[in-house]
Amino acid sequence: MPSPIDTAEDSAEKHSLERSPSSQSASENQAPTKALHTLLGAGNKAPLPRTLQPRHLSFVAIGGTIGTGIFFSLGSVVATGGAGGALVAYILVGIFCFAVVLTLGEMASLIPVSGAFSTFGSRFVSPALGFTLGWSYWLQWSFSIPSELIAASIILSYWTDKLKTWEWSLISKYFTCRRFSGGPCPDTTRSPTVILPVFAFNCLGTRAWGESEYWLALIKVIMIVLFIIVGLIYDWGGVIGHPGPGLSNFRDGPFFDGFSGVAKSFTFAFYSYGGVELVALAAGESANPHKSIPRAIKATFIRIVLFYVLTVLVVGLCINRNDPSLFSAYDNSDVAASPITTVFRQAGFGAAVHVVNAVLLTAVLSATNSCFYASSRMMTALARENKAPAIMGWTTKRGVPIPALLLTLFISFLTFLTSAIGTGATFTWLLSITGILSLVTWISIAAINLRFRSAFKAQGRDVSDLPYRAPLGPLLPILAIVLGAAMFGAQGWAATTYEDGKMAQDLVAVYIGLVYFIILFVGYCIWHKFWIKSDRPLLVPLLECDFDTGAVWGVGEGQSVKAQDAEEKRLLKAEKGHLGYAWLKIRESVW
Numbered sequence: 290m291p292s293p294i295d296t297a298e299d300s301a302e303k304h305s306l307e308r309s310p311s312s313q314s315a316s317e318n319q320a321p322t323k324a325l326h327t328l329l330g331a332g333n334k335a336p337l338p339r340t341l342q343p344r345h346l347s348f349v350a351i352g353g354t355i356g357t358g359i360f361f362s363l364g365s366v367v368a369t370g371g372a373g374g375a376l377v378a379y380i381l382v383g384i385f386c387f388a389v390v391l392t393l394g395e396m397a398s399l400i401p402v403s404g405a406f407s408t409f410g411s412r413f414v415s416p417a418l419g420f421t422l423g424w425s426y427w428l429q430w431s432f433s434i435p436s437e438l439i440a441a442s443i444i445l446s447y448w449t450d451k452l453k454t455w456e457w458s459l460i461s462k463y464f465t466c467r468r469f470s471g472g473p474c475p476d477t478t479r480s481p482t483v484i485l486p487v488f489a490f491n492c493l494g495t496r497a498w499g500e501s502e503y504w505l506a507l508i509k510v511i512m513i514v515l516f517i518i519v520g521l522i523y524d525w526g527g528v529i530g531h532p533g534p535g536l537s538n539f540r541d542g543p544f545f546d547g548f549s550g551v552a553k554s555f556t557f558a559f560y561s562y563g564g565v566e567l568v569a570l571a572a573g574e575s576a577n578p579h580k581s582i583p584r585a586i587k588a589t590f591i592r593i594v595l596f597y598v599l600t601v602l603v604v605g606l607c608i609n610r611n612d613p614s615l616f617s618a619y620d621n622s623d624v625a626a627s628p629i630t631t632v633f634r635q636a637g638f639g640a641a642v643h644v645v646n647a648v649l650l651t652a653v654l655s656a657t658n659s660c661f662y663a664s665s666r667m668m669t670a671l672a673r674e675n676k677a678p679a680i681m682g683w684t685t686k687r688g689v690p691i692p693a694l695l696l697t698l699f700i701s702f703l704t705f706l707t708s709a710i711g712t713g714a715t716f717t718w719l720l721s722i723t724g725i726l727s728l729v730t731w732i733s734i735a736a737i738n739l740r741f742r743s744a745f746k747a748q749g750r751d752v753s754d755l756p757y758r759a760p761l762g763p764l765l766p767i768l769a770i771v772l773g774a775a776m777f778g779a780q781g782w783a784a785t786t787y788e789d790g791k792m793a794q795d796l797v798a799v800y801i802g803l804v805y806f807i808i809l810f811v812g813y814c815i816w817h818k819f820w821i822k823s824d825r826p827l828l829v830p831l832l833e834c835d836f837d838t839g840a841v842w843g844v845g846e847g848q849s850v851k852a853q854d855a856e857e858k859r860l861l862k863a864e865k866g867h868l869g870y871a872w873l874k875i876r877e878s879v880w
Contacts, residue, residue, distance in 0.1 A: 359513075359561055359596060360649050363604045364628045366557035368612075370550035372605030373543030378554035379561070379601045381776065383593040386562045388769040389731040391759040392738035394586030397569035398756040401578035402839045404670030405569040406734045411674065412835050413740040415827045417817065421809040422733055423671040428805070429726040430664035431700035433563065436723070437657040438701065444627065444650045487654060488698050491661045494687040498662050505655035512648050513596055516629050520603035523636035531637040538609055545610055552783035555776050556799070559724035561597060564656075565589055566734065567663055579841040579850070583757035607632045661697055668693035725777075725802030732773040735766035742766075744834035756841060777803075 366375040393406060402408050404419075407426065411419025491498060524533040544550060568585045608628055633645045669690040672682030681693045742763050745752060752758060759765050784796045814827060837843065842850055 359600060360627045360629055360653065362557045362561050363601055364608075366554045366561075366601065367605055367608060367628070368610050369545075369557065370554035371543050371545030371610050372538040374545060374550040374554050375601050375605055376598070377544075377551050378558045379597050381772070382555060382558040382562055383597055385769060385772045385776065386565050386731065387590060387593055388765050388772075389734050390565050390568075390586055390589045392766045392769065393566055393569045393734050394583055394757050395755060395759045396738060396741050398579055398582040398586075399841060400836070400839050401582060401841065402670070403570065403666050404674060406566070406730070406737060407667060407670060408674065409737050409741065410733065411829075413737055413744055413829060415829060416676075417810050417813040417827055418733065418737075419674070420671075420676045420813045421806060422730060423667055423674075423676060424809050425726050425802075425806050426730055427664050427667045427671070429563070429723045429730070430660045430667070431697050432723050434657055434660045434664075434697065434701040437653055437660060441650060441653045441657070444630075444646055444653065487657050487661060488694060490658060491665065491694055492689055492691065494689055495662075498658065502655060502659060505651060505658075508648060509652045509655070510595075512629075512645070512652065513600060516632065517595075517599050517603050519636055519638070520607050520632050523632065524603070524606045528636050531635065534607060534609070536606070538605055538607075542610070543605075546786075548779075549783045549786045552776075552779035555728075555780050556721050556724040558597075559727045560721075562593075563723060563727045564659065564663070565592065566731070567659065570663055570666055579756035586757070604628045604632065607635065661694060664697045664700075665690045665693035668696060721799070722802050725799060726806070728773060728777055729803060729806050732770055732777075735769040735773070738766040739763060739770075740831075740834070744831040745836065747831040748834070748836070750836070750844065754844070 363375070366378060369375075370378060396409050397405060400409070404423065407419050407423035409419075410422045490501065522528060523531060524535060526533045526535065546553070568582065568589070608631055612631065627646075627649055629649060630642055630646050634642050638645075668677060668681050669684065671677035672679055672693070681690070681696065683692055684690050738759075742752070745755075752762075761768070780799050781796070784799050817827060
């Protein structure tokens, strides 16, 4: 019986000599990409080290990518749809995202690889879908970095408005000193830029990233909980000298612009929820994934309720949609406040606002850190599957993908756009692109899970052999696809309701991500048909889907491993008691 803590690489090696015919056929299905691999050359294929512990994954799932989506786009969604419209949008998108994450957990717990859903798309649907998902996901996170840097600069500009966004984000104090003093600065005034320290930290390795995200996510959890408590006390009039608004924002036009306002709010909600799937990407570098992944997936529910639904409720209660500190969708100005900072200021907490702002800055930089991780790991996975230049798959001995990180760093220079068209406009456009790409990715994940389940049964496998089974079976991904498609269609309809010449601009913002996705998919199909001239079908046959490579266990072994885990759990409970066992599990997840 294999150990339940076998890594995916160990399992893959163990079963490589006894792979099923379906697995071998799946390898042949990747033949078209081998020509591209030959063309681009070979890279270092050293496996990524599994250094992430369960506590790292738990906190990555809860708050790893919480940043701009919560701390700034909440202002946009309240300004767009009103307090009620924002709340409805976040609840609907939250239900959709949780369904997607559950289906993703079903696949990632069995096959914990760094390519995650991109790899699953190639294995269970089509290499074209895997290629498209990988490149669109890389772009999604690469474009998220500029928006996070814009948010960081906005937080910094709360203390001074003398520096522009791109100077905060990319230019050191040396440049700034020359600009304002007219002469050179002493060497002691030179300092790193905002983005370079984040880049350098990613170069330390996955363990350093996981440890930093653990502590920063913990800070974000504490901050959000304090915000909810303070916001509710302020709203109910519990702060002396600062009467709260009560339910006035929900009585006076809570659904601004009706259903159209709710539909227009979806993009901001998509952007905010972006990253709920990151735990699956980190599965390829996690220890004991068949246990840690399901636990982290379930923790996503806490994130959705605590960080999104309750937070948007408090913001809607405390801040009127016409408040000038909120971003609007077509604002070209440099708005310099987070809704969370605004609530603390309105509640009369004075100097505490500066502490809150400092915490928000660390949270945004943490999200930037996760953006680098997600984009670089996806690019590395693409390269190792021969869907990107092989040099991008090269890693150091510590498993750090330096070329992929450098490519992501280059994309971050988009922050220079803000100096030309304004922080508000740049932020909103980046938000729209990444938000729609997130939606398309999530719908694709649900579709992949349908094929995953169909192929699993077609090959005579028992679903009880899966480390984790999503509730409702195949009905869950179907519901997710229907809900996602409905929200996407509602967005397109809402874009046609704009007046004053804004309709065309909003239609572009809604559909530009989908156009990019379609171009990638069709481009791969054309390359497959006319450049490679392969006779292999683009749709992978169900009997040829590969469930063995990188799996945590082989066919039929899941039952015995889970039985062993259950026996260990029973003995541990008998030894420590129910309370002692519960405390042990809390310590494993938190410490």
